[in-house]
Amino acid sequence: MTTCKQALRKKNVFVVIDMSAGISAREVLSGIFKFVNAGCPWTLRLIQLPGESLAATVAGGLEKSVDGLIVTCESDDLSNRMIAAATDVPAVFVDVRNDLFEGRGRRTAFVRNDNESVGAAAAGYLASLGDFNAFGFVPDIDGRPWSTLREQAFRRTLERRGRVVRTFDGGSKHPAEDLSRMVAWLRTLPKPAALMAAYDFRATQVCEACACAGFRMPGQVALIGVDNDELLCTSVTPALSSVRPDHVREGWLGAVELDRLFRLGRRAARREVFCRISGIVERESTRPGPPAAALIRRAIAFIDANVHSNLRVTDVAANLGVSRRLLERRFREIRGETINDCILARRLAVVKRLLKTTRRSCAKIAVECGFPNANYLSHLFARKTGLSMRAWRARYGKNA
Template identity: 30%
Template structure:
């Protein structure tokens, strides 16, 4: 074969497989969407590169003027409103939807499995011994409505519990909504387990709890969805959350779009992706107790976990004798106030070991231990491992 023929074939191959131009109608303002983008990036890195168009875009945004002169090959989109749906329909290029809204039912759709998420939230809260439940959602989003429906159905059908609901008021200001939430929270039976439709709503709930004077997790245990690590750990107390597999969702959506851009017909079905796990943090770290003295003592212990706390300090806050408080704790939790103090402080120490690079003397000082050696002995007695060994096994894992 001549050099001319060889070059000619290579040029034909290049013409046959030009770089694809793909628009991403996906916001970057929340953890779920950023996870989708990470999955798309992962697919592109292991396949033929695309030319990506990603503009300034919010989830409910309708301004797509940045796409006016775009002449592309495919779209990956979170189609959450009719305006976006109509724009995608007009462009008439291969598209994969990443929203549960399903406004264009002729498109294939990749979405997290909302029923599993709701069931996991219900099981997590019910494992805390709670008997009252509520859901805080946003009726403007189908995925929120689905999560609330499945959460309520599971608790009613499997457990026999009634679920109270709070729905986001789209026309209210942020402060007005917080006040409405606070009023709703005050009226709920307690202690109660609350599922929020996603972490941002859960964070608003925590603020409303402060306004309402409702303690978390003692009176209201709250769990969100998305596991936005920064938001969850900046919350007070740190927020428990369910982690969806958004990277897998983004990767699968990119794979489906690639096949569509290559001429393959993909059925307009919904591909449901199971979540990864429940991340337990302090917002649900509670065992429901009806004894008000025990509940108040637990709250005091958690608020002072960074101090060299003794049972005598708790007794100065609770008007009971040591014997009476011990008896009430054993009836409610099957452990003494002293054991509760140790457990709370050891869990806090576990978090600091796994999530920070602080030295043992620094951690000991932060937790009110006078000697790091004593802290190490207490930790090994509680866990069966030295602090160093525990850190080696759990580094980077959120507890």
């Protein structure tokens, strides 16, 4: 454990924080206090945004021998002031972009969430829950870098598993317009769908959109946020699952880095420290599905195993030991499609695979996939894909 070196006088440390940022800001501050309360001889001065004049406060502090800064929020005023007047003051930036402080030399450190591990963890968790027909990401409206990093890692992780990720690109700062666009986007996703929102408050907006669109959670849409803000996560129905970054450790590491800068003086090199997540908190928005969801998974497994035969809806229901009416109702509730739609979609997926990877004739493929004849399959394929089987093979086949 790192401890502070005793000094002849207490260090004057300014902590710049935006308390309106919610639980993340409070937990970062808690980590800083934890370090100081362990016996560190610092005097802390909090600069709370947006209420205080940041530039004026920092300028006044410099005249009174401020020894160091811990900055936990972004501000153009702050970046300009730091570059112009505070280059020599040791400073640690917690979850702040590097490019805002390019003018600073040594005696600088950056501590931040490993946002890529956040996105990757959410993707791995959702993928482990079952067979979703779609995965999606809902970013921060302002497109901030941490949101982009989370999205990129979320996408990469799922694409390695052969999944496609759809991003909601229609965000608006006008709440009514944002809600309307999100509802429209949700309706385009095949169900069941699994979604990640960039942070918990954005996830509560996704919950509202799902309610407006009439989608049940988690039956039709599973959703996870980031930050584990218990007040937000439990304020909606169903309660939100959330990736839990270790913000307290971030604050602690920020103080550790400032102590390092104090001890090494002008020998202290500029460096960057990443803080990984502490886990995932599972709540109702992603809880494993009810018996109905398990019934659907068994039905799809049976369809996939018998996709080459002349499979009928009654065959599926009989295999599961339930009535056709019940099974049809569950398919519509959970997947938003009929059993026949599902059988057809699985058959066409096999047709595409055979067209892409073999040179078998359309007639042979029709027989192998349980279609009555090649003409029926040809017309159906063209209607569903917009291409003839020959044109599809020419475009996507392995020899294309």
